[in-house]
Each structure stands twice: as structure tokens, then as C-alpha cells.
Amino acid sequence: MLTGWLRRLFPKSPKAVSLRRCNPRLETLEDRAVPAITVTPNTATTGSPGLIAFAQSLVGKGVTISNVTLTGSTAAGKESAGTFTSTNGGSNDVGFGSGIVLSSGKAVDVMGKAPNWNNASGTTTSLSLPGDTDLDALIAPTQSHDATILEFDFIPSGNTLKFDYVFSSEEYLEYVGSINDVFGLFLNGKNIATVQGDDPTTPAVETNATVAVAINNINTTFNKQFYHDNTTGKPVAPYETEMDGLTVVLHATGTVNKGQVNHIKFAVADASDTILDSNVFIKAGSFTAAAPPAKAEPVLFKPYRFIYRPATGLYYGIFNVINIGNKAATGTFHLEFAKTPKGVKVANAQGIDSDSHNPFITLPTHTLPVKKAVRVGVVFRNPLRVPISTFFRSNNLVMQVVNTDT
Numbered sequence: 001m002l003t004g005w006l007r008r009l010f011p012k013s014p015k016a017v018s019l020r021r022c023n024p025r026l027e028t029l030e031d032r033a034v035p036a037i038t039v040t041p042n043t044a045t046t047g048s049p050g051l052i053a054f055a056q057s058l059v060g061k062g063v064t065i066s067n068v069t070l071t072g073s074t075a076a077g078k079e080s081a082g083t084f085t086s087t088n089g090g091s092n093d094v095g096f097g098s099g100i101v102l103s104s105g106k107a108v109d110v111m112g113k114a115p116n117w118n119n120a121s122g123t124t125t126s127l128s129l130p131g132d133t134d135l136d137a138l139i140a141p142t143q144s145h146d147a148t149i150l151e152f153d154f155i156p157s158g159n160t161l162k163f164d165y166v167f168s169s170e171e172y173l174e175y176v177g178s179i180n181d182v183f184g185l186f187l188n189g190k191n192i193a194t195v196q197g198d199d200p201t202t203p204a205v206e207t208n209a210t211v212a213v214a215i216n217n218i219n220t221t222f223n224k225q226f227y228h229d230n231t232t233g234k235p236v237a238p239y240e241t242e243m244d245g246l247t248v249v250l251h252a253t254g255t256v257n258k259g260q261v262n263h264i265k266f267a268v269a270d271a272s273d274t275i276l277d278s279n280v281f282i283k284a285g286s287f288t289a290a291a292p293p294a295k296a297e298p299v300l301f302k303p304y305r306f307i308y309r310p311a312t313g314l315y316y317g318i319f320n321v322i323n324i325g326n327k328a329a330t331g332t333f334h335l336e337f338a339k340t341p342k343g344v345k346v347a348n349a350q351g352i353d354s355d356s357h358n359p360f361i362t363l364p365t366h367t368l369p370v371k372k373a374v375r376v377g378v379v380f381r382n383p384l385r386v387p388i389s390t391f392f393r394s395n396n397l398v399m400q401v402v403n404t405d406t
């Protein structure tokens with residue numbers, strides 16, 4: 001704690017000091033303009049119906065939630081969680097139009113104010129709240145403080161959970177490498193809010209380390225492909241939020257226990273001390289775990305072997321149509337030949353499709369069951385003796401399965 005404060009008092013970069021001195025949060029007329037992001041602070045506490053509604057705004061298809069708890073500040077004027085909407089649908093700010101925001105300070109302080117959007121380099125609120133041991137493990141040996149944590153149980157109807165989020169902070173860029181504010185998303189205890197890339201704690205530059213979403217891990221030096229800087233371009237910041245830096249929209253996925261109770265915990269916190277806010281934006285409706293929609297998907301597998309019969313001068317092969325979807329298909333199916341190699345004709349074509357003008361062979365079934373092969377015999381007339389191995393290169397032969405009943 002002491003060393004953190006000393007760092008703040010005597011920052012490494014003299015520029016950071018002058019920025020703080022030169023950028024007081026003056027209440028100008030422009031500051032009262034409508035913000036791009038509007039945050040409605042959450043005052044609902046654990047056990048209240050309001051908090052269930054708050055968490056429910058995250059949830060999309062295929063998820064039932066219960067036992068919602070919020071750890072953080074709901075004190076008037078210091079609410080550390082809230083819902084947000086964006087007047088421009090997220091196109092110029094965090095990247096999506098609505099959701100919830102959790103903060104290590106006041107949730108409302110993510111709002112940028114026109115015309116400059118980012119008006120201070122060190123927006124801060126000390127909530128005087130504890131940190132979180134799960135977050136501590138992500139940034140060990142540093143300890144977290146002022147944690148805001150939303151957690152709940154859920155029963156998914158599918159096997160995979162997905163959601164979109166953005167991490168943002170005022171620690172950028174002055175305290176990169178020293179103050180490691182962090183976001184964690186713990187699915188059944190395991191953090192799934194990670195990116196693949198460099199690990200700043202190892203000397204070699206890597207490309208495939210799995211690192212947590214934290215100040216030291218995503219910035220202009222490390223894993224910069226995930227980072228948007230919001231201090232460049234001052235006085236007008238490129239993103240319409242007060243935060244000095246933010247991640248691109250990150251996607252978390254995890255395997256869940258279908259039909260059973262699972263637990264999820266979203267946690268954001270300050271590191272080392274309680275100042276300079278960090279936040280996470282979680283996209284509304286993006287927390288989904290639905291089973292994939294039922295659809296039929298006939299796929300054509302081409303044969304690796306043809307038989308040439310000198311007596312007829314023809315080439316004989318067996319093609320397989322397999323429905324790789326999760327729903328049976330019914331109808332009249334044509335195997336159409338949109339393009340054949342030079343000189344090649346389909347000797348056993350049964351007609352020419354009236355719409356596409358392609359020759360076709362009708363499949364010997366009106367049902368394509370899931371993951372079961374339907375065999376189709378195809379005979380080619382090939383007077384130029386074009387090697388069959390070249391048929392399947394460079395789209396020499398283009399075929400498709402068409403349901404003519406739909």
C-alpha cells in the first residue's frame with residue numbers, strides 16, 4: 001500500500017505530474033453537454049428484486065439465473081455498478097450500445113463529456129472497500145482493493161457460455177507496469193477473461209501465453225492489438241468515454257454444465273491502492289448459452305477414386321451427401337453440376353434445372369437424416385481424358401445439393 005502511494009506521489013514520468021496539475025476537472029458549459037454513454041447507477045442490493053433485474057439485463061437466450069449478489073458500493077452518489085446505454089450504439093465509445101458497468105470507483109465516471117470526452121487523466125474515487133482473493137491470484141503478489149463483484153448461479157440450456165466485454169481504466173497510460181488494476185470473470189471458479197499473447201512477466205516475447213485482462217497485460221507495449229488508447233488526439237479523445245484507455249471488445253467463452261447449476265462471478269478492482277478507476281463494460285444480452293439452432297446442412301463429399309471402363313469410355317464414381325446439421329432435411333434433392341472440367345459431361349444426368357440451367361441427378365431419397373451418408377453414383381463422359389485428380393482442384397468441378405421443394 002505504502003509503495004503504491006509513493007509511486008503516485010513520485011511518479012516515474014514528470015509528464016504525468018504536469019498532466020495532473022494542468023488538467024483540473026473544471027465545470028465548464030461544455031461539460032454539461034449530453035454524454036455519449038449514459039450510466040444509470042445501481043442502488044439495488046443483494047436479495048432485492050431490483051438486483052435480479054439488473055443482472056437479468058446481461059442474460060440472453062438459454063440462461064436462467066438465480067442467487068444474484070453484488071459486492072461493492074450502493075451508497076448514494078458513490079454507486080460502483082450501473083446500467084449504461086450509448087447514444088451512438090457504441091460505435092464511438094466502448095463498441096456496443098448497452099449493458100452493465102462495474103467499477104473500482106463511481107460507475108457514472110465512465111461517462112465522457114462533450115466536446116473533449118476525456119477531460120482528466122486521473123479520475124478517481126476511493127470506495128474504501130476490500131479487494132477480492134480471486135483477483136489477487138491473477139495479479140500476485142499484488143493485492144486488490146475496492147472490488148466490485150457481481151455473481152450469480154445460472155442454468156444453461158447449451159454447453160458453451162459466451163459474452164462480450166470491454167475493460168477500461170484511468171491507470172492508462174501513466175501507471176502501466178506499476179499499478180495492475182484487473183478484471184476477472186470466474187466461471188465455476190476458473191477465470192475465462194483472458195487474452196492470448198505476450199506475458200510481460202516473462203522475458204521472451206511470446207504470442208500464445210494466456211494472460212488476465214489487466215493494466216500490465218494489455219497496453220501500448222504488450223498485446224496492443226487488444227488496446228485502444230484514449231489520450232491521444234487530445235483535446236478531443238477518440239473514444240467518447242472519460243477513461244484514458246480501453247480494450248477492444250473482448251469475447252469470453254467457457255464450457256458449462258448443461259442443465260445444471262453453474263456459477264459466474266464478474267469482478268473488477270484497483271490494485272496496490274484504491275485510486276484511479278478501472279471498469280468493465282459487459283454487453284447486454286451477450287451472456288448466452290443456448291443450444292445451437294436446429295438446421296439441416298447437406299454437405300457433399302467427393303470420391304477419391306473413379307473407375308474407368310474402356311468398354312464404355314466412361315468414368316464411374318460414388319459421391320456421398322451427408323447432412324452435417326442437427327436436423328433432418330426432407331424434400332426433393334438435386335445434385336447439380338454448376339461447372340465441369342473442359343470437355344467433361346455428366347453422362348447420367350437426369351435433366352437440366354429450369355432455373356439454374358445446370359445438369360442434375362436426383363438423390364434416391366426424400367429424407368436426409370442427420371449424419372448419415374446418402375450415396376449418389378455419378379458417371380462422367382471425359383473424351384479428353386482430363387485426369388480425375390484435377391477435377392477437385394481450382395474449382396474445376398463445382399457441385400451443390402439443392403432442395404427443389406423449398
Ligand SMILES: [Ca+2]
Nearest residue numbers: 120121242244
Ligand atoms: Ca480520463
Ligand SMILES: [Ca+2]
Nearest residue numbers: 121170172244
Ligand atoms: Ca491516466
Ligand SMILES: [Ca+2]
Nearest residue numbers: 104125146274
Ligand atoms: Ca477506487
Ligand SMILES: [Ca+2]
Nearest residue numbers: 181270275276
Ligand atoms: Ca486503480
